[in-house]
Amino acid sequence: MTKKGKASDALLKFIYPRRCACCNELINYEDLVCKECDASIRFVPENRCLKCGQEKKECECHRLNYIFSGIVAPFYNQDSSKKCVYGYKFNKRLYVAEFLTKYICRDIENYFDNVKFDCVCQVPMTALDSRKRDFDHSAYLAKSVAANLGLKFDSKLLKKVSDNKPQHKMNFSERPLNVKGVFAANKKAEGKMILLIDDIKTTGATLNECTKQLLLAGAKDVYCAAALIGRNRGL
Ligand SMILES: [Zn+2]
Numbered sequence: 018m019t020k021k022g023k024a025s026d027a028l029l030k031f032i033y034p035r036r037c038a039c040c041n042e043l044i045n046y047e048d049l050v051c052k053e054c055d056a057s058i059r060f061v062p063e064n065r066c067l068k069c070g071q072e073k074k075e076c077e078c079h080r081l082n083y084i085f086s087g088i089v090a091p092f093y094n095q096d097s098s099k100k101c102v103y104g105y106k107f108n109k110r111l112y113v114a115e116f117l118t119k120y121i122c123r124d125i126e127n128y129f130d131n132v133k134f135d136c137v138c139q140v141p142m143t144a145l146d147s148r149k150r151d152f153d154h155s156a157y158l159a160k161s162v163a164a165n166l167g168l169k170f171d172s173k174l175l176k177k178v179s180d181n182k183p184q185h186k187m188n189f190s191e192r193p194l195n196v197k198g199v200f201a202a203n204k205k206a207e208g209k210m211i212l213l214i215d216d217i218k219t220t221g222a223t224l225n226e227c228t229k230q231l232l233l234a235g236a237k238d239v240y241c242a243a244a245l246i247g248r249n250r251g252l
């Protein structure tokens with residue numbers, strides 16, 4: 018790097034200091050999270066059921082008929098990793114996407130290395146939701162994952178065509194019905210091997226409904242990835 022390059026690099030680091038992706042504290046520029054948060058991040062163990070994304074001994078495939086071909090999520094929806102995604106989603110901490118992308122892509126490369134994806138898309142929000150929040154967190158994350166994997170990102174493959182009650186206010190059995198008919202897929206999905214991204218997999222009902230629409234539109238197959246997965250301990 019030239020002298021001028023080094024000086025502008027130092028200036029950029031001064032203007033935009035690195036913050037911990039979980040607690041937002043200032044950290045070294047080389048790191049993505051602080052030491053305390055790093056120690057309390059809950060990774061999903063490696064011995065996983067790829068159909069539901071849980072550790073094998075906590076497999077929850079019996080709870081819902083998953084129609085996507087597989088799902089990975091690097092973190093449990095707990096402690097530091099939960100703080101991280103909630104800060105990203107509700108406080109628009111865009112730098113957090115880099116941290117989430119790193120681990121989502123690591124899982125995709127580890128578990129879906131034999132799948133040749135044609136494109137990446139996100140679980141969509143309605144235009145109104147997106148305007149209200151001033152940020153489409155799933156689209157931003159999906160775009161970042163696609164760029165990291167060298168894949169095409171298509172934000173318009175799925176569309177949310179009507180509003181529903183927030184899934185987190187529904188119990189497990191109500192969730193599939195609450196998302197029924199609220200998404201539609203574009204015909205461009207036809208013949209494609211699709212990687213569908215969301216921030217959190219709780220029951221998987223939303224991802225399942227989006228998968229259904231993509232398959233109805235002629236998608237060849239759908240795999241999913243999320244940042245967090247709810248821990249149900251096989252219940
Ligand atoms: Zn931290």
Ligand SMILES: [Zn+2]
Binds near residue numbers: 070077
């Ligand atoms: Zn399972």
